[in-house]
Amino acid sequence: MLDKRSLRKKYSRILKGEIPANTQNQERLPHGDEPMCNHSNNPTFASILGSRLQRRQVLRGGLAFAVTSMFAGPISKGLRPAPAAADTTLLGFTAVPISEADTIVVPEGYTARTLIPWGEPITGSYPDYSLSNTGEEQAMQVGSHHDGMHFFPIEGESPYEGSSEEGLLVVNHEYVEPRYMHQSAVGMTFDSGAVPMQGEMRVADEVLKEMNAHGVSIVHLQQQESREWTVVRSDLNRRVTALTPAEITGPASGSDLLKTKYSPDGTRTRGTLNNCAHGVTPWNTYMAAEENWAGYFRNGDTLPGNQGPEPSLPREHARYGVSTDTSRYQWDLADSGAEEYARFDASAMGASATDDYRNEPNTFGWMTEIDPFDPTSAPRKHTALGRFAHEGVVFQPAIEGEPVVCYSGDDARFEYIYKFVSAQPYEAATASGDLLDEGTLYVAKFSADGTGEWVALAFGENGLTPENGFADQADILVNTRTAADFVGATKMDRPEWGAVDPNTREVYFTLTNNTRRTAEQVDEANPRPENSWGHIIRWNETGATTFEWDLFVLAGPSADSVSPAGNALTEDNKFVCPDGLWIDADSRVWIQTDISESVQNTDEFAEFGNNQMLAADPRTGEIRRFLTGPTGQEITGVIATPDQRTLFINVQHPGATAADADFAAGNLNSRWPNQSPDIYPRSATVVITKDDGGVIGT
Template structure:
């Protein structure tokens, strides 16, 4: 039987609930972030494609040798040809720093790093001071937990990249929380990062749940540079917190669908809150996009058969949800909605559909504090990492990309149906367009497969009822059309000089030798890599050409563009955050998981770090190392590039349950005070001579 037909027949059964996607939580495995691995498709993985391209017999763990070297020394893509290595890159004007295990931020000589807006910093309302004893209501006036993607908007509000470099709105995501570092009631208990305090009867204090929900979401805060070069919070009516409780509108093809109707919104047009806000995007019309990533386990479904729109995303099915918000002792509706089971006669009488209101990209107008955030459903529903735009062209469609951050998931592209005109552009461009998913080929080419009703077999006969159904079940539709599973696609970035797209593929330790391919070249991929592609002049075209930029890892198992291995100045693992500055430097941030950080093979990389790369030569240098137990994430600049902002997320996360119970927390960053737990925070980096960062 034709292999494609066999695959489609299989998914025709699965999407109708006739296959093995019923309740199978007992067999579920988890990735490095503790998220369930939900892709059980037979789609050919990227590692298999790259393996064939790189002479598969030579692609063995630790012995990439000639296969990878030959690929990097002579890429097939004219636009991606490596240049000879130079002793000194014209873009990188700093001396690389060494790896570090210290509980500090380290930057090169001639630079200064200062802490800004740590968790709990007051920004609005009554400006309550930070304390473990803060109430849930007070948390709603303070900076949230676990800073992630962010952007600096110049205060004039006319452009996201032009204007003041001394005054602006910093918009920051707060991905998740550590309850043990949130509540006074947690002190002395043997709690891991995801564990939470419970009452004797197994329920949770409602105010603790409120505090955790208000620690999620997004912060909009005005900041200004002071005379001494530091930055501080400015009281402003635009300062606000957007949390897991903030009312939001559902826009795009899913608005009004049967799949998003709930007791809260019987017509399927509204929902409450945004959660697990990982990275972000910035629209050409000066608004902020926050991306909902690992949201699925926040919900609990106890139905005998779990619907595909929950099962394919890994909704909790046993015991409690990730933080047990449904256990709040008040039983209030805003907490009860995290029980996503069929408890009543129809979907408008319970919250069986509540998870379908999450997994989206949310648009926020940072300059209008009265505006309602909009969930843009045409961009698809999955574990969004970030959204990156090609520079807009007057009269042409908007083009943007996003990765699904889970092992063996996919990379997506969106093309608007209507053209962009600067004078009239708005979020409506994100409500009407075509979502595509990537398929990679061994010869260095790739194609975009439309996830559009009536195309590529996405029809009622194959279990897809309409476009809303396809978008709510984006992963299932991508499985069906034969997308290429990737090694955890995370952040993307577009080179401002030539439009080339870069994506980090963080790792995949479970990829077998039989599953390697041209774009995911290593089995047991501990270290990760960065892929890039060129779409040519027609960004809306259905094809592209791809190659690898770097294979991360230690000296004996890595390659950069020159064909040479990484060295002590740039060895790194698990690339995650990614961003280009205006001059074309590529900034790479790492996220080695806390379960392996500074242990075994990972000890050589030290704490998580940030590096800068020259895309022309492939040269890479380590620019920053962070404190203990954290992830370096988020990067943005003032328009003059003389101030850089990065985030330090979850310092102290490597503290064990026993250490926490005994009060032996292994990080006290940034306060370095034995009475204060570690706190995520933004770090402001400036050059002592006032110059451009990186030069």
């Protein structure tokens, strides 16, 4: 454990060249790779899948035969036959090939245009993008690392009906890459996670710039006669950042676990962080997910140990991976010493929690609701939906007079899938975010026979009592992972985006990968230790707390994959690491990939090229590759206008695969989207239209 003085000495050595800059935090994990925090003995999904396949007596034929057999017919409860041939397909485009080019590739007959890249001015004094932009200027510009998003028609009445020519595009900004953000980094030997230091500290304005590049952008857009989209200079444009005041609502609001120096009553906090996927409420508001937020903090508290001082973290820090060494961006080392930066050191420094920021990490990890049409409204963190690494939240289509139902995944290896059911019914005339402050949070248990159970994480139920370490409902929600451990939830392989088919109400979730699964956790029916490829699961609700599940697709190379139709994936559709997911009004399933920047276009991943987006027809089981992205990026975020004739997708962290020495020499492998030697790569939204004006995908 290093105290602040030791950290400053460490960074001074980095500046002097005694320690390479790219090793300043040797424990730093790749983006999206949280430290493995789940040490419970709960069953893994791998073991359940293995048991299920074993019951079908398909062990002898290997993975492809086993899973093809699983898709082939309803031999046991919960399994459905493979899709039957349909007269027509939902997919009317020709698949694009795998690509390593530094560009966007779409099918013939489509056009892709770039929109609102990082640094695009949208509010205030509208400062133009420049590498020398200040932290204050960044708060008036589009943030960095675009992720989940939604297009809200300008009428402001429905999230899915209304104008297809004008609206608000609300975009998450997951994280930042400091070496591409600061003039001080130019020519330095920095990898994609390193931060520039000034002596023993960080320059406060650079920290401010990074914090203001996080959060959410709300951008008023209008389509022109040329069919291009432009930013409207409007009072509706605004930024929500890592500094924006936010309310904490629901059962945990006011809990002792949420009290800080900033909010002694535990009802407020500042900012939203690491916003990955999103959600859209039936009452026309936006939900920003707080995913890998734990790494933004450090806690240097210690207790005496046999070998000297040992880290001493409360379970609400330890179970989520708060660092005992350095935080991800070392914001707590800003040289101004201002509290908005110092709060990222969660060590106990005062006499009580209201004298310091020991509870600051507990104010993150929630779903944050934003009203895009009310610039004066404060974001609301809804604690009833649980605290974990939220990838996003997806809602079942609301039914008048029935509870609101939504689902969320905890994006870390061996974590869980959750469901929330509101206590009060949905009434369109009065519905609001209050519906998300009272209800029941459940966690999923998958059974080998294709059935599943939702287990309530409710105080006094299923052993969640003071005798077992849970003081009240607030304690359960702040420690959602621990409560899910206790009730025996099924450990999944990085549950990421979810989607609900608006026509069938089936729920789909991507399980991106799990390279930490050991050989002891699999069997012949699930022979994927160190699983690099990932898959997609789906289920139907069969009751208030029961469901039936199957696998939609097993991603991977042709020799180790199974399509929804029960065949191996081919050159037209093979993919790995499914991440982003969306189902359009016609039931096309749009799948986006996130091959980690550390392995893109190398070794066993070389055959998959750059990250991509595909479309699937669940009726026929067909999948086709629709788009490939530029170098070093992740394709993420996808939504269409109500008429389905404009599609928005996001390109995140282009050029992230540039090696540290190449960055120092200015030899970058991507300059997307500007393709200028004077401009670094920038995350951006891409607008896709069909040249004949038709529906995207047909």
